[in-house]
Amino acid sequence: MHAVDRETDRFDVARAKGASAQAPYLALSLAINPAGVTELLAEQAGALADAPAFATLSRxxxxxxxxxxxxxxxxxxxAPRDAPMLAPLVRREIVWRLWASALGPAPRQVGLVDTHAARIGRATAHIRDLDAxxxxxxxxxxxxGMSVPGFHSHFKxxxxxRPVQFQKQxxxxEACRRLIAAEEVARVGFAIGYESLSQFSRDYRRLFGAPPGRDAAAIRAQLVPEPALP
Known part of the structure; x- marks a missing residue:
C-alpha cells in the first residue's frame, strides 16, 4: 500500500500481510484539514463532550x-463537475461523523492549537526536517514547551x-522513498545518517521485511497511478 503526500511528494509506505492480486487489500486515507476542524469547533462549541486523552493510532x-x-x-x-461544490460539504460531514464516533477525540484534537498533541506535532515536524x-x-x-521527562511521556x-525510534522510522x-526513485543503496544509507551500510540494511529489513534494494525493486514493479480524492 503506497500513499503520496500531494503537497510534498513524500511516500508513506505500509504493508498489508496476506494481500495479493487475487485478494487485494483496499484502504482509504483521508487527510483532515486542521483549519476546517478549528472552524467546526468554533461553530459547535459545547455540542459534544470534552475530548478525553487519546492514542494517535485508533480503530x-x-x-x-x-x-x-x-x-x-x-x-x-x-463526477468532476459536481466535486468542487459537493466535496467540501461531504468532507465537513465526515469530520462531524468522526466526532460523533468512537474515534471522536482524535479529530477534535486536530483543530486545537495548544494541546499536548499539537506540541508533539511541532517536535515530530522538526525531526522530519533533521535529515542526517x-x-x-x-x-x-x-x-x-515541556520538560524532558514530560516530553518523553507525551511523545510516547x-x-x-520513543523519539529515537520515531527518528529511525x-x-x-525517507530511505524507501529515495530507493523507489532508483538511488543507490549505499548513497541512501549514508545520506540519512547511517555510518554502517550493514546496520542500515539490518534496520531496513527489520522494518520493511526485505533488504533495501530488493524491497525498492518490488515496490517499483507494483506502483500504479492513484486517483486524487476531490
Whole structure:
C-alpha cells in the first residue's frame, strides 16, 4: 500500500500481510484539514463532550453513518463537475461523523492549537526536517514547551514510540522513498545518517521485511497511478 503526500511528494509506505492480486487489500486515507476542524469547533462549541486523552493510532468498528459520506466522497471521483461544490460539504460531514464516533477525540484534537498533541506535532515536524543531523531530545522538549521527562511521556503517548525510534522510522521511510526513485543503496544509507551500510540494511529489513534494494525493486514493479480524492 503506497500513499503520496500531494503537497510534498513524500511516500508513506505500509504493508498489508496476506494481500495479493487475487485478494487485494483496499484502504482509504483521508487527510483532515486542521483549519476546517478549528472552524467546526468554533461553530459547535459545547455540542459534544470534552475530548478525553487519546492514542494517535485508533480503530473502531464499522459505522454506517460514517461509511455513507465516505462512499459519497469516492463517488465524486466520477463526477468532476459536481466535486468542487459537493466535496467540501461531504468532507465537513465526515469530520462531524468522526466526532460523533468512537474515534471522536482524535479529530477534535486536530483543530486545537495548544494541546499536548499539537506540541508533539511541532517536535515530530522538526525531526522530519533533521535529515542526517544529530537529534537532541532537550532541544525537542524546549520546542514543545515541556520538560524532558514530560516530553518523553507525551511523545510516547502521541506517537506510541520513543523519539529515537520515531527518528529511525522517519529516516527509513525517507530511505524507501529515495530507493523507489532508483538511488543507490549505499548513497541512501549514508545520506540519512547511517555510518554502517550493514546496520542500515539490518534496520531496513527489520522494518520493511526485505533488504533495501530488493524491497525498492518490488515496490517499483507494483506502483500504479492513484486517483486524487476531490
Amino acid at each position: 473502531a468498528d464499522h459505522d454506517p453513518a460514517l461509511c455513507d459520506p465516505l462512499r459519497r466522497l469516492l463517488d465524486l471521483l466520477d 543531523e544529530t537529534m537532541r531530545v532537550a532541544d525537542l522538549a524546549a520546542l514543545a 503517548a502521541v506517537t506510541t514510540m 522517519v529516516r527509513l521511510q
